[in-house]
Amino acid sequence: MGLLSQGSPLSWEETQRYADHVRRHGILQFLHIYHAVKDRHKDVLKWGDEVEYMLVSFDHENKKVQLVLSGEDVLETLQEKGERTNPNHPTLWRPEYGSYMIEGTPGQPYGGTMSEFNTVEDNMRKRRKEATSVLEENQALCTITSFPSSSICCRLGCPGFTLPEYKPNPIEGGASKSLFFPDEAINKHPRFSTLTRNIRHRRGEKVVINVPIFKDKNTPSPFIETFPEDDEAAKASKPDHIYMDAMGFGMGNCCLQVTFQACSISEARYLYDQLATICPIVMALSAASPFYRGYVSDIDCRWGVISASVDDRTREERGLEPLKKNNYRISKSRYDSIDSYLSKCGEKYNDIDLTIDKEIYQQLLQEGIDHLLAQHVAHLFIRDPLTLFEEKIHLDDANESDHFENIQSTNWQTMRFKPPPPNSDIGWRVEFRPMEVQLTDFENSAYVVFVVLLTRVILSYKLDFLIPLSKVDENMKVAQKRDAVLQGMFYFRKDICKGGNAVVDGRGKAQSSSELAVEEYTLMSIDTIINGKEGVFPGLIPILNSYLENMEVDVDTRCSILNYLKLIKKRASGELMTVARWMREFIANHPDYKQDSIITDEMNYSLIVKCNQIANELCECPELLGPAFRKVKYSGSKTDSSN
Template identity: 30%
Template sequence: MSDDSQPVRMYSWKEILPRMEEIRAVATDQFIAAWRSPRPSHTPVFTWHETMGYIIVRCDEAARRIVLSPRAPDVIKELGCTHDPVAANAHPRHPSKGGGAGADADTNDAAETYWRPAHARFALRCEPPVLRTFSLAGLALEIQECLAARRRLLKAKLRPGEMLLTINQFPLLGADTYIDGQGPANGPLLRSRILSDSCLNPAPPFALEIGGIYDRRGSVPYTGVPVFHDTATPWPFVDCDLPPASLNSNLALVSAGESGRDSACSMGSSTPVPAAAAAGSRTPSLGTPKKESPRPDVPPPPAASRTAIPEAPSNTNCLLLDSPLFGIGSGGVLRITMCAADLGEARLLHDHLAPISAIMAALTAATPIVKGHLIDRDCYWDVQCSAVDDRTAQERGIAPLTTAKGTLRKSRYGSIDTYVGPEDPSADTAFRKQYNDCQFTYDKDSYWKMKEDVGIDQLLALHVARLFVRDIHFASERVLSKGSKKDRDSHRSDSQEHFKRFVGCNRQNVCLYPPNTSAGSGWEVGFMSLEVQLTDAENAAFITFILLLSRVIISYRLNLYLPISLMDQNSSRAQRVNAVRDQLFYFRRDVFGGRDGKSNGSGRISRRGNASTARHAVHHANGSSSNTNQPENAEYVELTIDEILNGSKTCGVTGILNIIYAYLPTMRLEYEVEQALRRQLQLVRRRASGKLCTLATWMRNFVQNHPDYRHDSVVSPSINYDMLCTMNDIEEGRAAAPELLG
């Protein structure tokens, strides 16, 4: 919380661009300070916290319409929230940090919750005030009630006719009338032809971040979302909100270099910034660097192509979105952040939780409707990543490299670029450098400083240096003044404001965070790929699963490594309709093997044609040995989510849930606690087996069976009204949903 009563001057991306290289240098120093912090940054007690997000809607019973309510900032004030939403150190404190003996009890006190605004006026976030100490009894008996108590507290602040929902996106956002007090589109803040500025939170940081994405990119970040093709859907489908002619004219400006300044360079200077270095084995993506002394571990980056690659997005068979607000801070969230014992444990969790992220996205899929239409996806991950994509034309590879640091393969939101591996490769032979099989771009100056001047190992230095090819979108006067050269020279840069801004601009499916000195926490790992669920019971069950999985990874030293290229394929498959039942995912056949450097290291991949095919055909990753025809000899197997979590004797796969079930008796739990944990895990098990459906499937079925649905993919206001009212009744226990909850 912040005690400052004076408003803080905020600077936009354009205003801080001349100082961006200085800010990068400060951020590098801040990470180095965190890495150098006294090695008693070993925290023997495992702690964690969740971030929950909600949206507020208003029901018009007479009109049978539900719209968003822009009252979230007012509700936060009524809850007594006085913290500074810009503060980079806003973080649940460690139980030993200023909480006293009763600090643990505060985690379950809804009245002590940290309430925070989101980018949208209709959304809000919350976290516990104190990091939760890992307790199986707490997971079994307390976490669901804590979530429910928060929800009750929030509902008490609502007006008559308002509802509180934990859903990933409001189904009609951007369609017709979608928010109370809706103003005209094309406002100066969102610059959207679809969304009104009345959607945006009035706090300056949110408008500055949205504006920074537009300004840095130099064009509108259009996002195409494939429409579900039903029997009466007009085909080819054309989104009439954004005519093709207007898109083409905008793209012509981009191709001609008239769309604004390419960033990651200095403003007002014609001298290109030297290209960054590239890592990986794929297509080169870099400009020609300035002459440097040769570095034995960094091969000279080849020159990038100077020919612009034409970009030709189409709105055919797609809904088009034109605002970053579609991807940031406009829906419910469920994130889990774990405080590891030390950096080594954090690296282990980061790497082995990343391959499970796509599986969890599919299991929690909850977004089958966008802008009032059924879509040909069940998850929102790619939509979110595209909507906030601030890469310039040069960075996207559609214009010759002149001022940018290099081309960037992904949006600033997406899956991880690289595993961080162990600090000492000989200490963990499960990691192989071949797993980092995708090209990525990183900032060479920060990399060389961390690796050569400070002694940070190569894998961690690369992981951090890739953050610095992005820009931050805004900064406060307070933060800029703290980032002066005097502070850097005095090694007083451990406050981490600049570094946290860069981390926030690079949100991956799994995130690694340095110790938070003000909160007293250690190295942290954030799990980001879950879609928030409708009920507190579901959210508690998935929190419990991820935390138990993290403990099993540490206790049994599970090996979940996949090549990143396969993990990216899994991420794409996870978002398809009914992915839990219909898709196959790459996974390690033996999660206990491969740690001796010899076994299970063939690189062979056993593939199936589809989820119902029982016969396997084995192929090979690059550099692997000769084929065999048995899946038990393959390192990676294509499996259903049921097989990954519940096991498969045919493929010789143990099953993650079976490992967790075997772990529970070793903890000597009371009978009541173990049974409660098993009930939570049973929801995950039945969801994985297909006996329970995802929320996305439930919503899709509701729409398709509604009497007002015309099988044209359109979700009308009346359908949306009935659906959300029914979902609210399910959450409050007034309606049953056995297909969803059992």
């Protein structure tokens, strides 16, 4: 999770005093990097995925499941057995926000050959098996986006959803002062608690997350929670919404991300723009988080929850009070969709008002940075640093980048444009960030391969997905709604060809760009975007299949890729459920569910047990994975619900 500096964290007041220092030197560090590698070309394609996991413990006797706060110990063990013993170990492990979370990546980045696609799932299996091997009895490694918890354990001041159990402390000093989320559930690395505390201090109040509740047959209308011991919560919570008040409810969720190395800065900027339009589509396709704080919500994706959980904007910056102490009105949280395209072809579609630091913008222009990149960086740098370590204040700007990364890594957007680290052989990169993590390694591999393969097709066919950025923002809002994959309509470009390059339509017939569209974009269903519709759009899957037909691919790799694309195709058409829809159906059909939008401890337990069984191939789930899902040769679980 971003920059993990070691040292003594400063208080918010001390950090704020150094904010201009960090911004000033962060820009100098960026300029050193830019001028050193701006003309760098012919970097080979490399890419890698990041999977975030939750550690859970099953109490089979009492039918209860809890988050295990042992992430730091598990991480230490995995690193000691892995990369510290063997630098070429096939997996790497890193900390995440929650003390119940870890992040796994491949030990080495994947390369540009097609055969690499056939190694992704195997590596993910190795990660799951490796981490599971160091867990205790009745513990498991789960790839679930949002832990449902239960209505009992997440009510005012009640412990229960963590192991060991801790009681939240909203009154006395602490990082979050949450009514529901104990500070002990935050990773012990000082960056995470400091981020939590400083976001709250900068904002001037606790973060506010309100998620619409799903109105079932017996859900109270209006649905209202009362918080008599907390005036702040009483004012912030909304009727018919699930109220949450801590960074942990957002950053404590899990996700799936992919990072690509481009051959040059121009290619990286092109991919950044093109993939930005795909973000809401893939987010809706990967929807996996319908439950929050023990309630059934009316959304399927975590994005807006995380956005609110780290929203450090003051009342002035949110437009609720006149500007006096702050410099800008800021339209979004620092965790949101991108605000400007970076490539020349995207410039005309930059229709969002962009707030920038004008002095930084002029400085960048004077240093030879072009307008589009200058405004991108000047926009990122309207933000304050949220953490600063005493040992990292004064740095060598020519050889270090901590101040630049301090700002860069706390602008958590759908896409991230990543300059090379100083003095490294790493190239210009882009990070694709909107995906929800899936239950199985097969699903996670399918989404990763789909996105990576799409980048190959974008570059090979010079595809153009660009639409006005305001329409991408509208798509992001639609993508988070319940069943958006089936019911949502998304703005998408009709003619995705550039320079007369041919693609295929849904019937396999080649079409030129002049035949495809009259208007640039229109509203489409995800089924149309992914699978195509005659006379409307060729479909991304048919285009990918066409690309594969023209590539030299061994039989096993081709079979794997086609299986992955089949999953994506069927999720888009509705033939297979998203994880979010499957979870909703599971709870709705649970014998204890009273159609009141409440998830009890036992329901939560049953759901996570089932998720764990599916993840480790201990049971079939054709409605989620299809009838022909392949069996895994090992059981990666240390727990069996039959106990």
